[in-house]
Amino acid sequence: MAVCPACGKELPGEFPFCPFCAAPLAEAAPPPALEERKVVSVLFCDLVGFTAASEAADPEDVRARIRPYHARLRSEIERYGGTVEKFVGDAVMAVFGAPVAHEDDAERAVRAGLRILEAIEELNEADPGLELQVRVGINTGEAVVALGAKPEQGEGIVTGDVVNTASRLQSAAPVGGIAVGAATYGATKDVFDYERLEPVQVKGKADPVAIWRATAARARFGTDLTRTHAALLVGRELELTLLRGSYERAVRDSSVQLVTVVGEPGVGKSRLVAEVFVHIDSLPYLVRWRQGRCLPYGEGVSFWALGEIVKAEAGILESDSAETAAAKLDAAVPADEADREWLKARLGPLVGVDSGPAAGHEEAFAAWRRFLEVLAASRPTVLVFEDLHWADDAMLAFLEHLIEWSEGVPLLLLCTARPELYERQAGWAGGKRNAATVNLAPLSDEETARLISALLERAVVPAELRALILERAGGNPLYAEEFVRMLKDRDLLVRSGGTLRLKEGTQIDLPDSVQALIAARLDTLSHERKALLQDAAVLGRVFWAGAAAAMGGLGERTVRESLHELSRKELVRPARVSSIAGEGEYAFWHVLVRDVVYSQIPRAARARKHRAAAEWIERQAPERVEDLADVLAYHYLQALELARAAGQSAEAAEFEAPALRFLLLAGDRALGLD
Ligand SMILES: Nc1ncnc2c1ncn2[C@@H]1O[C@H](COP(=O)(O)OP(=O)(O)O)[C@@H](O)[C@H]1O
Ligand SMILES: [Mg+2]
CATH class of the missing domain: 3.40.50.300 (P-loop containing nucleotide triphosphate hydrolases)
Known part of the structure; x- marks a missing residue:
């Protein structure tokens, strides 16, 4: 239930003003996030030569012949959980992973592609004069997803470079074939048989991009x-x-x-x-x-x-x-x-x-x-x-x-x-x-450390590198494996003697497989639960129930119930003791869950949330802001940078003064401690 931000009473419904203290409420609840950043797989399928063949024909005949094709394409795509974003003439664009992500969206897209090729053959058999031929292109990558979009009314769901590249791959695909980009290939190479194709030039990219042709699904038995x-x-x-x-x-x-x-x-x-x-x-x-x-x-x-x-x-x-x-x-x-x-x-x-x-x-x-x-x-x-x-x-x-x-x-x-x-x-x-x-509980740190050594072929693993993987794995053996695999695949490890080291200046990303797994779990949550997690993610790995409540304009009870459910889902866990008296403290089950949630918030919303987080922290200990100066400086600096990156100069200007103030305070404090 929502609460009034002025008097703190729970609101028994939706009102423009608080029925208890008459404070205006219009601004109280921030608008729900309408956009998310997500990793999606985009599929383009276009008919080859049909436009030319239809020039001479009557438009009504063309429409009558194309209709079963569109219907069939849609049903094959939807069968694998994809969404048809639009039909453009003979071409169809579909999205897997938006609005709802699955852990295997890339695989679903390729399966749908293979099914489409079969379906085209069936259509041709049923109507011998038809002679349909298609090309399919599939690409996986990050996109901005409009959550409330209605594709049936022509509204676009995803935007991003991933879409243009998918369309380009489609035109590079062999007739009757499926071409996929590197990310799709990487995510599905164990599930399908692939042939490598000639790299293609893509607008806006300096180097030709690598592409593969998906030929068949491998058996899934055993x-x-x-x-x-x-x-x-x-x-x-x-x-x-x-x-x-x-x-x-x-x-x-x-x-x-x-x-x-x-x-x-x-x-x-x-x-x-x-x-x-x-x-x-x-x-x-x-x-x-x-x-x-x-x-x-x-x-x-x-x-x-x-x-x-x-x-x-x-x-x-x-x-x-x-x-x-x-x-x-x-x-x-x-x-x-x-x-x-x-x-x-x-x-x-x-x-x-x-x-x-x-x-x-x-x-x-x-x-x-x-x-x-x-x-x-x-x-x-x-x-x-x-x-x-x-x-x-x-x-x-x-x-x-x-x-x-x-x-x-x-x-x-x-x-x-x-x-x-x-x-x-x-x-x-x-x-x-x-x-x-x-x-099954997560592995202990000691067990995870043993697993990491084993995965790195028992090389001597320096404490620093081990700690790095240990923290990201959080006791999950799959995460540990995926991190080690990524470090190996990307050649980020150097071996000198028996000792492994990370290459200088290496930035460690989240492996795609782990990101997909977590994103899919997050999409099983209701909108409210997810919004709560987003607020929590801005606070950090560790957060407080009260802060999340204040940031989302929610009642304490609602938040407590939500957090209870999220703990049962093994997304967060309560801390036994809290670092803020009287405030329930929670942590994300994995730091990676926090990272994925955070990465999905669009930049402008992220900036607003960082400010809200800072304001809550300030309110907790107004007389002790010096102690918390570095945390506060961090939030205001984040807000500042994000607002700038999102092109919101007015907001950015607002964050400058507090960011500077807390930076100075933090500096003073560091000096005082020496
Ligand atoms: N106790 C363990 N010791 C070593 N490796 C493990 C252990 N548990 C899981 N793994 C490895 O982690 C990966 C994920 O495990 P898996 O059993 O597939 O997880 P789940 O079925 O719970 O999703 C697998 O490669 C598995 O071999
Ligand atoms: Mg399993």
């Missing part, structure tokens, strides 16, 4: 299991013991056990599961291990994860024809099973085999459970369901059905999920017998 691990496992002894224990209980009691491993992205959930696999694989008897993943966007199949498991069990490949798949499914259902036909009919939809009219959930669940029980009865079985936070409600309902009803067979259900699973299903697996949850 990626998690077969992935090579960069370093030996560090820590996690207790968690591994617990998971092994759950497996042993399933075997000893012939019972179903469910374990959900929960933690933020990159903390090591999949790795922990892989380590359980290593252990189980080393046992002297055979265990059935099957793995399925929930996907963040629909391939039109719900129960995808379960489908993967059944496909793997039956040996069905994505490339199999429907008949082959049906034959393999037939072979996978035991011959002595009484209800063979019934089972096969219910399993069919999971593996893309058409098997007559669909059954209700209840019946399908019963059949699937029966199939899994049959498997587990023949030998101990572990079923892994990865990334359960993306599962749809029906998938979750099936797992609960399984744990509730299965009996008498050794079956371990091993699930991984991010904390947001609990937002959708607060009581996930709660109150179920044989269900456990393992919360």
